[in-house]
Amino acid sequence: MSLRSAPRSVSNIRALPVLALAAFGVIPLLGNDYWFTAILIPWLILSLAGIGLNLLTGYAGQLSVGTAAFMSIGAYTAYNFALRLPELPLLASFAAAGCSAALVGAVVGLPSMRIKGFYLVVCTLTVQFFVEWVFTRYRWFSNDNASGLVSVPPLSVLGYNLSNPLGRYMITLTVVTALTALAVGIATSELGRRFMAVRDMDTAAAVIGIPVRRTKLLAFAISSFYCGVAGALWGFTYLGSFDPHAWDLTRSFQVLFIIIIGGMGSILGNFLGAAFILLLPIAMSQLASLLFGGWIDQGALENYKKIVFGTLIVVFLIKEPLGLAKLWRSSRERARLWPLRQW
Amino acid sequence: MELLIETLVGGLLAGIMYSLVALGFVLIYKASGVFNFAQGAMVLFAALTFVCLVERGFSFALAFGASLLAMCVVAVAIERFVLRHLVNRSPVTLFMATLGVSYVLEGVAQAIWGADVHGLELGIDDIPVPVLGMRLSRFDLFASLIAGLLVTVLSLAATKTRIGLSLRAVADDPLAALSVGVRLPAIWRTVWSLAGLVGLIAGLLWGARSGVQFSLTLVVLKAMPVLIIGGFDSIGGAIMGGLIVGAAEKLAEAELGPIIGGGIENWFPYLLAVGFLMLRPSGLFGDRAIERV
Numbered sequence: 197m198s199l200r201s202a203p204r205s206v207s208n209i210r211a212l213p214v215l216a217l218a219a220f221g222v223i224p225l226l227g228n229d230y231w232f233t234a235i236l237i238p239w240l241i242l243s244l245a246g247i248g249l250n251l252l253t254g255y256a257g258q259l260s261v262g263t264a265a266f267m268s269i270g271a272y273t274a275y276n277f278a279l280r281l282p283e284l285p286l287l288a289s290f291a292a293a294g295c296s297a298a299l300v301g302a303v304v305g306l307p308s309m310r311i312k313g314f315y316l317v318v319c320t321l322t323v324q325f326f327v328e329w330v331f332t333r334y335r336w337f338s339n340d341n342a343s344g345l346v347s348v349p350p351l352s353v354l355g356y357n358l359s360n361p362l363g364r365y366m367i368t369l370t371v372v373t374a375l376t377a378l379a380v381g382i383a384t385s386e387l388g389r390r391f392m393a394v395r396d397m398d399t400a401a402a403v404i405g406i407p408v409r410r411t412k413l414l415a416f417a418i419s420s421f422y423c424g425v426a427g428a429l430w431g432f433t434y435l436g437s438f439d440p441h442a443w444d445l446t447r448s449f450q451v452l453f454i455i456i457i458g459g460m461g462s463i464l465g466n467f468l469g470a471a472f473i474l475l476l477p478i479a480m481s482q483l484a485s486l487l488f489g490g491w492i493d494q495g496a497l498e499n500y501k502k503i504v505f506g507t508l509i510v511v512f513l514i515k516e517p518l519g520l521a522k523l524w525r526s527s528r529e530r531a532r533l534w535p536l537r538q539w
Numbered sequence: 540m541e542l543l544i545e546t547l548v549g550g551l552l553a554g555i556m557y558s559l560v561a562l563g564f565v566l567i568y569k570a571s572g573v574f575n576f577a578q579g580a581m582v583l584f585a586a587l588t589f590v591c592l593v594e595r596g597f598s599f600a601l602a603f604g605a606s607l608l609a610m611c612v613v614a615v616a617i618e619r620f621v622l623r624h625l626v627n628r629s630p631v632t633l634f635m636a637t638l639g640v641s642y643v644l645e646g647v648a649q650a651i652w653g654a655d656v657h658g659l660e661l662g663i664d665d666i667p668v669p670v671l672g673m674r675l676s677r678f679d680l681f682a683s684l685i686a687g688l689l690v691t692v693l694s695l696a697a698t699k700t701r702i703g704l705s706l707r708a709v710a711d712d713p714l715a716a717l718s719v720g721v722r723l724p725a726i727w728r729t730v731w732s733l734a735g736l737v738g739l740i741a742g743l744l745w746g747a748r749s750g751v752q753f754s755l756t757l758v759v760l761k762a763m764p765v766l767i768i769g770g771f772d773s774i775g776g777a778i779m780g781g782l783i784v785g786a787a788e789k790l791a792e793a794e795l796g797p798i799i800g801g802g803i804e805n806w807f808p809y810l811l812a813v814g815f816l817m818l819r820p821s822g823l824f825g826d827r828a829i830e831r832v
Contacts, residue, residue, distance in 0.1 A: 217649040258730035311816050313630060314574045318767050319816070321760070331799045445760075448636065456635055499650040500665050506642030513636045 219369055225363055229254065233434075234362035235478075239470050240372045240418050241429045246454040246466030247379045248422025253452075254460035255388060256415035258308055258397025262320035264296045265327035266420045267427025267463040268443035272337045273297070274428035278337055279355075286353055293428035294421040300327075301420020302413055309409045312398075324445055331440035338439070347437040362392050364433040371429060373421060380463050391415055392461070423451075435464060453505065457512050459519025468520040476508075545673050546793050547786050552679035554785020555686045558750070559741040560762040561769065561777040562689065563734040568771045569710040570730040571622065572630060575639040579642035579759025581735055583751075585610050586742030587648050590657040590751045603739070610735025611728075613644070618727045645756060656752040661743065682744050689740065690778060693733075697774075702729060710772070764812035769824055776824030784808045 226234065228422035249263050270293035284292075300323070307319045326430045331337050331344065338346045351367060362469055366477055382388050390411045393401040402408045431438045450473060458469020485495055544720040562580065567575045590610050592602035613744075619635055663681045667674040697703040709726050717723060742751070745758055767778025791807045 261632070307813060308814065313772065315767060315816055317574075317634070318763055318809065319813050321763060322806060322813055324639065325806035325809060329802060329806055333802065452638070466791070469796060495654055499646040499654075502642045502646030504698070506639040506644075506646065508637050509639030509642065510621055513628075513632055514621075515641070516630075517632065 216373075216478070219373070220366075224366065227362075227365070229361040232365040232376075235474065236365055237361075237368050237434050238430075239467075239474050241434055242428050242451065242454060242470040242474065244372045244375060244429065245426035245451045245462060246394060246425055246470055247376065248419045248426060249451050249458065250455045250458075250462070250466055251379065251382065251391070251422065252415050252419035254455055254462065254465075255383060255395065256391040256397075256412065258305075258312075258321040258412060258415060260419070261317055261445070261448045261452060262304065262323040262327075263423050264427075264443035264447035265320075265324045266301060266423035267430060267447065268327055268331060268440060269297045269300055270294060270321070270424030270427030271431030271438060271443070272331055273424070274432060275346055275348060276337065276339075284365070286351055287371070290405045290425055290428045290432075294425040297424025298417040298421040298537065301423075302417040304420070305413045306414025308416065321445075325446060328440050328444060334470060344439040345437060348432045348437070351432060354411075368429055368433045371425065376463065379422070383463055387411075391505070398529055402407045428534045430449075453509060455519075456509055457519055460517070460523030462519070462521035464524065465519050466520030468524060472520060476504070480504065540672075543790075543793075546789050548673055548675060548787030549784035551680070551782050552675065552683055552785070553789065554765075554781040554783070555679070555683040555778070556741075556744060557682075557758075557761050557765045557784055558778045558781025559682070559689070559737065559744065560758045561765040561781060562686075562693070562774065563737040563741065564762060564766055565769075565772060565774055565777045566693075566730055566734045566737065569817060570706050571709075571727050572713075573617070573622070573631065573633045573637060574771070576634060576733070576759065577617075577641035577644055578734065578738060578762070579756040580641035580648070581610065581613065581738040582649040582742040582745065582758060583753065583755040584613065584644050585735060585739035586659070586746040586751045586755060587652045587657070589739065589743060590659050590746060591652045594657065606739055607736060609733040610739055614731030614735050615775065617731055618724055622727055623724065636807050641756070641759075645753070649753070654753060656750045657746075659743065661745040661747045662800050663747070685740060685744065686778070691738065691775060696779050706730065761808070765807035767812035768815050773824035779824065784811065787811050 202462070223236070245263060245267060248266070249260060252258050252260055270290075272291045273296040275294035277284055277292050278286070281289075304319060304323050308316055335341065335344065338344045350357060351364065352358060353367065356363070359362060390401070390406050392417075393404070393406055394408055394411050398408050401411075427443065431442070435442060452472050454466060454469035455473055456469070458467070459465025480501055481497060484500075512519060541773070557803060560578065563578045563581070564575055569580075583607050589602050589606040592605055593599070597605065617640060621640060622633075625633055625636055630761060659686060666677050668677045669675075670680075703736050705716065705721045706729070708719070708721055708722065713723065716726075729796055741758070742755060745755055749755075765777060765780040765784050767780070768783055769776030769778070788804050788808055792804055793803070795807075
């Protein structure tokens with residue numbers, strides 16, 4: 197992949213305390229239940245899944261369309277841990293979710309030692325269909341429920357019941373913040389540079405002494421860990437009850453679109469891309485009902501959304517392959533220089 | 540035993556249907572190095588256009604011509620608005636662009652023609668006919684005939700005609716082809732139109748089988764293992780891959796299904812394909828890529 201971006205020092209470190217204060221302090225006071233459950237929680241979780249895929253695709257250059265499969269592995273692991281070991285803390289079952297997804301991810305990554313490109317896409321598609329089939333076919337995973345639908349137990353952390361929207365938001369925010377910090381660490385560490393070396397030219401990376409196979413496997417495992425935790429959060433704090441079809445191929449594509457639009461090889465981009473993907477359909481529905489007031493029926497609107505999304509994907513790939521993250525950076529740069537012009 | 544053979548032959552015939560979809564991929568991959576995920580959307584677009592025109596009173600030939608024309612317009616638009624701007628970008632970027640294209644095509648097709656399920660009658664009944672003591676579906680036999688015809692015509696066109704020669708030149712070495720005066724954009728338009736024609740035929744056959752509806756786009760997912768097994772750049776490989784996938788899928792469902800549970804046809808071909816990949820990383824008939832640093 198020819199997307200090059202060197203790891204940058206965190207230049208906006210001063211903004212972090214403000215952001216943290218806003219996310220942990222101000223939003224819980226201002227937000228209402230609709231914002232928590234319909235926008236903020238899915239936004240954070242999709243951003244986390246985006247980080248997972250971005251580490252694999254944007255940084256290490258291995259395209260995957262099996263993101264949703266890893267998310268569902270995470271969700272069902274967390275569910276089974278919570279169901280069968282009720283004394284286990286919630287966050288520990290999330291960690292277990294990540295670890296089991298990482299384990300499967302490492303196995304899925306094995307073919308990447310030998311094959312690459314589209315052929316690898318097919319390997320990840322295999323996982324996507326296989327995992328969906330396993331969870332639908334073997335009811336043990338869903339506690340022998342006939343329809344495969346499971347409901348998660350009440351969420352409690354340290355004895356506090358956090359099942360209300362605010363509590364679920366706080367759980368999600370805490371997990372996502374911690375893992376995002378870790379991801380920034382990975383991206384700027386030696387490991388992150390190895391990922392990028394493998395992405396830019398794996399033969400050259402091997403020549404300068406990077407263990408390409410181990411690096412690829414590690415990328416798969418770490419990426420799957422993130423997706424697994426994101427899946428557990430999606431099942432526990434967003435959906436509440438779920439069946440295997442909550443993580444079908446469409447979800448995988450959704451996460452892929454997040455990193456295309458947000459920006460490959462960027463951590464911030466995942467948050468921008470996820471916000472865009474979530475808010476655009478809502479904005480389009482609002483706009484349609486505002487302008488045409490019921491003239492456009494739901495089915496037609498779905499088609500227009502598809503057209504807009506497809507067009508945006510193509511436009512971003514052509515005009516701004518580094519996505520919204522790059523736009524954000526360059527507009528900041530321009531704002532910093534204003535009123536002087538950038539030549 | 541007899542049942543086994545009948546299952547096998549039935550699978551082989553069904554596999555031909557997968558090959559038909561895979562053919563469109565191979566054409567485009569050979570000439571432009573694009574792994575065209577939008578092929579499924581093109582199948583839907585073509586079939587939906589055809590069936591809606593027929594329902595509006597067009598004759599078969601007229602509707603076929605009009606749909607083909609529509610596919611050519613799509614091909615020209617894709618070249619003009621997508622491919623032209625993505626020259627020299629990585630194959631994975633091109634793949635993701637076709638994902639976007641498939642969304643647009645699906646949206647446009649359904650915005651114009653609606654999302655209803657349309658029945659399609661080609662005049663061939665899906666009745667079993669006895670062949671060599673086996674009972675085979677007449678429709679499947681017809682489909683394999685069409686596929687065989689299509690492959691023959693395409694191979695002949697590739698080897699005997701001038702445009703076929705330039706297609707092969709581009710597939711072999713785009714830069715060298717450019718330098719001797721082959722027009723790349725024109726080739727792309729031709730190839731994408733051809734893929735549209737293949738998609739139209741595949742769409743008609745698949746549509747007659749299962750109704751013209753949104754799920755037609757999913758045949759793209761059936762074609763993927765076929766391509767892996769046959770190799771992305773081999774027309775003969777697409778046929779062989781289809782046969783292997785079709786037969787293996789039916790046999791697995793019949794033999795393995797009762798043991799580990801039914802409904803495995805969604806992923807079994809993929810597993811098979813990955814198995815093949817581990818042995819031969821560029822497919823049975825694919826060209827082995829040589830990389831330079």
